[in-house]
Amino acid sequence: xxxxxxxxxxxxxxxCAVLMFGALLSIPSWxxxxxxxxxxxxxxxxxxxxxxxxVRHAGDxxxxxxxVEQDGRILIxxxxxxxxxxxxxxxxxxxxxxxxxxxxxxxxHPQYGSNGLFFVNYTRDPGPGLDxxxxxxxxxSGGDPNQADPASEAVVIEIEQEFTNHNGGDIHxxxxxxxxxxxxxxxxxxxxxxxxxxxxxxxxxxxxIDIDSGALGNYGIPPGNPFVGxxxxxxxxxxxxxxxxxxxxxxxxxxxxxxxxxxxxxxxxIDFQPAAGVGGENYGWSCMEGDAxxxxxxxxxxxxxxxxxxxxxxxECSVTGGFRxxxxxxxLQERYVFADFCSGRIWFAAPSATGWSATEWxxxxxxxxxxxxxxxxxxxxxxxxxxxxSFVSPTSVFSDGFESADASQWSVxxxx
Numbered sequence: 001x002x003x004x005x006x007x008x009x010x011x012x013x014x015x016c017a018v019l020m021f022g023a024l025l026s027i028p029s030w031x032x033x034x035x036x037x038x039x040x041x042x043x044x045x046x047x048x049x050x051x052x053x054x055v056r057h058a059g060d061x062x063x064x065x066x067x068v069e070q071d072g073r074i075l076i077x078x079x080x081x082x083x084x085x086x087x088x089x090x091x092x093x094x095x096x097x098x099x100x101x102x103x104x105x106x107x108x109h110p111q112y113g114s115n116g117l118f119f120v121n122y123t124r125d126p127g128p129g130l131d132x133x134x135x136x137x138x139x140x141s142g143g144d145p146n147q148a149d150p151a152s153e154a155v156v157i158e159i160e161q162e163f164t165n166h167n168g169g170d171i172h173x174x175x176x177x178x179x180x181x182x183x184x185x186x187x188x189x190x191x192x193x194x195x196x197x198x199x200x201x202x203x204x205x206x207x208x209i210d211i212d213s214g215a216l217g218n219y220g221i222p223p224g225n226p227f228v229g230x231x232x233x234x235x236x237x238x239x240x241x242x243x244x245x246x247x248x249x250x251x252x253x254x255x256x257x258x259x260x261x262x263x264x265x266x267x268x269x270i271d272f273q274p275a276a277g278v279g280g281e282n283y284g285w286s287c288m289e290g291d292a293x294x295x296x297x298x299x300x301x302x303x304x305x306x307x308x309x310x311x312x313x314x315x316e317c318s319v320t321g322g323f324r325x326x327x328x329x330x331x332l333q334e335r336y337v338f339a340d341f342c343s344g345r346i347w348f349a350a351p352s353a354t355g356w357s358a359t360e361w362x363x364x365x366x367x368x369x370x371x372x373x374x375x376x377x378x379x380x381x382x383x384x385x386x387x388x389x390s391f392v393s394p395t396s397v398f399s400d401g402f403e404s405a406d407a408s409q410w411s412v413x414x415x416x
Contacts, residue, residue, distance in 0.1 A: 036331040036348060036361065037393040045380065046077045047387040051097075053169075055372025055380045055388060056106045060113040062145070065374050067388060070102035072122065076146055077388070088120075088138060088148040095125040096164065100184075100244075104169025109211075110177055116140035118148070119156065119179060119211065121171045131161040135171065135181060137211065137218070156211060156218045157236075159202050162195070163187025166244040166262075170321075174208070175255040175275065178222050180238065181207040182245035182259070189264065190296045191286035196241050197300075199233035204285065206245065206259070208238035226280035239273065241283040241304065247321035247370055251275075252377060260321020260338055261307075263289050268319035269307035270338060270349070270356075281305040308356040309338075309349055317342040320368045326377035329396045337379060339368040346381070 046067070054068035067075045067082075072091035076083040094103050105121030112118060116139050124132050139152040161167060166184030174180050185196040185204035196204025213220025227233035244262040251258070255275030261283065263269060267290025271283045283306075287299035290310040311319075322338040335348040338358075344366045349358035369384040381389045 036335070037329065037395050039395055040329065040332065040361075040391060040393045042362075042364070042381060042389040043392040045080060045388045045390050046082050048082065049075065049386045049388070051102070051369075051384055052382050052386065052388065053102070053104060053369045053384070054106055055370065055382055056108060057373065057375045058108045058112050058118075059110070059375060060108075060145075061375070063375060065372065065380065065388075066106060067382075068103055068106050068120075070104070071097045072103045074103075074106060074120075074148075078146075083146055085147065087146060088150060090120075090122070090150060090153075093124065093153075094122045096123050096131065098164075100165045100167050100169075100246075101131075104167065105171040105182075107171040107173055107179060110173050112140075119171060121169050121181065123161070123167055123169075131164055133159045133161060133167055133169075133183065135179075154218055157181075157209070159183065161186055162193060162203070168242075168245050170245065170247050172248065172250055174250055174257070176222070177212070178208050179211050179219075180248070180250075180257075181209070182242070182248050183207060184244040184246075185242065185285065190294075191243065194286065194297070196243065196285045197282075197287070199227060199230070199237060199240065202234055202236060204240060204242050205234075205237045206239040206242065206248070207236045208279070209236055224278065226278060238279045239281040239283065241281070241285050241288075242271075243285040243289075245271075245321070246318075249321065249323045249371075249373075251324040252326050252373070254324075256324070258321060258324065258336060258338075259283070260319045261285070262318050263313075264294075266290065266294075266313055267292055267310050268313075268316065268340070270309040270319065270321065270336070271305070272308045272356075283307070308351075309358055311340070311358075315343045316340040316345065320370060322371035323373055323379055325379050325391075326373075327379060327391070328376070329391060329393045331396070332391065332393075337371065339371070339381070341368055341384075344368060 051070035053070050056066045064078045072094035073086045074088040076087050101123040103122040107119045109117040135156040137154045141147045141149045165187040168182035168184040170182045183205050185191045195201045210220040210222050221235040228235050245259050248259040257273040259271040269290045284304040286297045291306045318341040320339045324336045325332045339346045344364040346362045347358040366383040370382040372380040
């Protein structure tokens, strides 16, 4: 990494906090794969979008990708062609769309192919001084797979926000089938109401809910959530101590969780939870930013889980969490890919015996708002200016051996 980017950052122990190093112990050792191919580049997939902030796939075998626009629309790209009619248009319900507000997240039910259910995360302003995050469920229409039914909305949960920024916004189904919701600390400099450390608040947290159980109306609490039974804590909380987890992801193979948590004035960070984790991590905000300890909010001495990667503010300013790549491009496989929104820089990261390290791959001109995967694990880069790009490498197209005459390669590729 250039300039102030640091690596292997679970390293600081001070009198006011003890960092927990357990997460690194379960990370598989980095396979000795080749470096990313020299001809690796970004290829334009589609453009003309209005402030795109996410790309998702439905997992239904269709090969389509779904592009989320901040103003309240979801558009379909099928075979490189943008469908002219939106999959969903709820612009009239998304009351606030500036800065960090708007339609921010999309997650398809793991059984979407059979039940047609999907979930969105958007902000709304029901009145003066009232800002809320809303998680809602929708259904695809019965007659057209490219059209959702806007009248099918069922509100799952609403969470009041104290300011207009730090809304988080990302949602994903984990490998356990539960819905994870990234919530910012409610906004304001330095988390003025200490929401991220307050276990009685849903702000500044990673939430985990069961949308297939209606115990609380439209969702239930997974019995394994770490604070179930604690009268002082909200049952929905999976982890806490987050400032603004704008984008997070699960490794589709291992189930590991990566969280890109946007920093305040000095440090950006990537947090990590191994698939075997049982929740309850405290990622430190607002007594810790990156792996540093700011003056405005001293730590109380409780254990903290430090980030696996940090970088400082130079021309960078806002981390965009990405994905661990699981597509077919040799040399890129297993690397965690993330970026900085302000500078357009993209890094590839990998673990080693001593921790994580990241290497800058490209200094782009994009305002990278998000990353996304398709059904095959190929990775997309989203530019807030209106375009979607994919990683391509012509020399890696047939690197799995399927197009060769070597039958032994077929067996290897099939995992036999």
